[in-house]
Amino acid sequence: MKEKLYPFEDIEKKWQAYWLGTGLFHMDPKSRRDKYYCLVMFPYPSGKLHVGHGRNYIIGDAIARYKIMKGYNVLAPMGWDAFGLPAENAAIKGGLHPKESTLNNITAMKSQLSRWGVGYDWTREVTSCLPDYYKWTQWIFLKLFKKGLAYRKKAAVNWCPSCNTVLANEQVVNNLCERCDSRVVDKDLEQWFFKITDYAQQILDDLTGLKSWPERVKTMQANWIGKSEGVDIDFPVEGEDFNITCFTTRVDTIFGATYMVIAPEHPDVPRLIKNSAGEQDILKFINSAKAQSRMSRFSDESEKKGIFTGRYVINPVNKNRIPLWIANYVFMEYGTGAVMAVPAHDQRDFDFAKKYHLDVRVVIDDPRAPSAAQPGMNVAYIEDGVMINSGQFNTLPNKSAAGKIAGWMEVEGIGRRSVHFKLRDWLISRQRYWGAPIPIVYCDKCGVVAVPEEDLPVLLPDKVDFKPHGKSPLSGVEDFVNTKCPKCGKKALRETDTMDTFVDSSWYFLRYLSPKNGDSAFDKDIVDKWLPVDQYIGGVEHAILHLLYSRFITKVLADLGFVGFKEPFRALFTQGMIIKDGAKMSKSKGNVVSPDELIIKYGADTVRLYTLFIGPPEKDAEWNDRAVEGAYRFLGRLWKLTSRVNDTERGKNGPGPGDRILERKMHQTIKKVTRDIEVDFKFNTAISAVMELVNRVYTAVENGDTYYAKEAVTNTVLLLSPFVPHVAEELWQRLGNRPSIFSQPWPVYSESKAREESLVLPVMVNGKLRAKIEVDDTASEEQVKAAALADSKVNGYIKSACVKKVIVVAKKLVNIVI
């Protein structure tokens, strides 16, 4: 073991205890200072944190400490997203009970967090698997249920016939069960949904107001919601008295529809094919499409396949008789589950038409090459153009025709404008043990009955057989299942599904404000004061689901009057992942780097500094164990430098030129670090700026320019304190100041002292760097130009050539074009 560069072990212990004692991270509810709610996404207690997780908490901690120094009343809470699949899977394999393993993991991770020096208000800790938390998750379910926003319908799950159990998507690999390699099939079960689609428009619209969210996250959410405006068109079924309605965004192509395709699950399928000649073949096709399961639609080999029903529908605009097909590429979940196919103007339809020899009818003509888009074409014409073969709409540009056709259809009663979303309702049922029980009772007489609020929580029983037996684990617990109907008092059965863990995590940020409140989920007055969260920090992998669900639940609670705001997170920062050996750090890949050994070897501050220095926090970054040493060396250098400047005095003669250089650098550094933190949390460049300053102080001290040395080091320590709090606190004290450094205001710079007096400008000839000239800061454009042209080196390049143009960019460069 090599010698330590500084006694980080003692220092870190000492100051961690000190902060705990002084309550540095305790939010003061009575404070008059401005509030700042700094929230990091609470972790799933998976066992041990690795340095990849650490990035999230270190960034959050740096921001919290910075804001404390900026004078805010900071709330930085922490909790545990403690329900979930891994704990249950471990129990099935014969491990500990999920409750036990989860609580063990929490203890372990909590101690890891404190060793990292990340501070939280632990008096506000929440744990989603404990009854005092999930009671209120159940309460939220009841609120949605009573509002008509929770409902039951059949939906498919991944089913492994061999294991006799439901599988998570993650447990399905290439359509096979990860445990036994059996082919996974879809199985329809009656399940609970939250009607998030009712809020689709609002969730979409309110994205606009989220000014401090990353653009990419907003785009992803908008695309996920997937609003499209178009027309629902009714196609009468030949020989029947009902219509099939299809949704199209391209109503301008309606005259070109040559066939219709519906989803295998379309509700009209049975009556359409009943007793038909091809019934058996069609059923076979449908079964194989369903057996393909929802999982395989992402796989590339999934070919577009279809089968003719033998039936025809009538295109309502021109009474054309068009064949009705069933195909695996139409989904019941989107639109109406029926698509009018226009092969001439849609590539997917075109490919399908070619494959099955269906008609292609051109209705939009390419204006640049009229009549070029004709049969015989080998790709669909998807550009704009002029309407042809479209009755009274011929000769119109297709864009304006679309509106006219829609209007005409509404008048004729054959179609109507409509809006569809890709967003589907949120399936919250899980046939699992380790989740919050859904507070519902089924009574033969009264039907589906909500558990009364006063009977909450519906406790999760401890004694459960985890081994799969074809049903939800809770259904095997007699005491749990058998209950009395809250309405009529007769025998009734409990719902045995539990809730998706995303429900738990969609409201935890409200619970932090009154974590021990036994009377309500949260207190409206306090929550209204502290929300929305000022800064939310977490991984970009949550860009869609978690952030969408949280926004939805918040809006529901707002509509019910429980909260006075519609968006939970004012600002969002999504940090990148830590990569090791080219892959995301994860236990299963075996490439995790544990912080524990690194902290023992170099101290927490080194790990923190390296984590922040590794790269721009919003981007992925490759972890390098060797490079951690660089951060350690830097802290060692700073330690030595501090004792070196500690007893330097300001000379009587005042600052010399060398001192002024250091003074300027010091002000420039304060400026840059502050800016880097305020704008986008660019900790990596902030730290490199401080490193430059430290290098400069060394040079200055070597040269005997010590006038500003101590001041510069003092500011260095202040600037670094959010990043390396322990060593900063220690050096702050050693520099003769009273703790805590976090009760100090953030340093300020002077613009005039940061300004350079003279500039070195590059001079380019024909875009190539040829010379550098030194000019005064205040030099005019003409003066700069003259100086450049007078330069001997420059003249060597110009020689006798004629100077065409001289471009002077103020304070940047000179370019001479010859």
Added chain:
RNA sequence: GCCGAGAUGGCGGAACUGGCAUACGCGUCGGUCUCAAAAACCGAUGAUCGCAAGGUCAUGUGGGUUCAAUUCCCACUCUCGGCACCA
């Protein structure tokens, strides 16, 4: 496949609003110290041609705009994240 992001030395990365490409750190090489090594400290370090002065080439690939492009535009390749039951 669809949606989103990214690609800069041997490596992590920097570059404000189109203006000196490679800051800062790692690694490597050379030196100081040492009996020696480690640590620490000092110096060099994009590639290439050249004794040198200096030249040429370089920001995933191919085009374009511009006095000037890592930055803007078009086309492409590869990598990563998400795709609704991992969280």
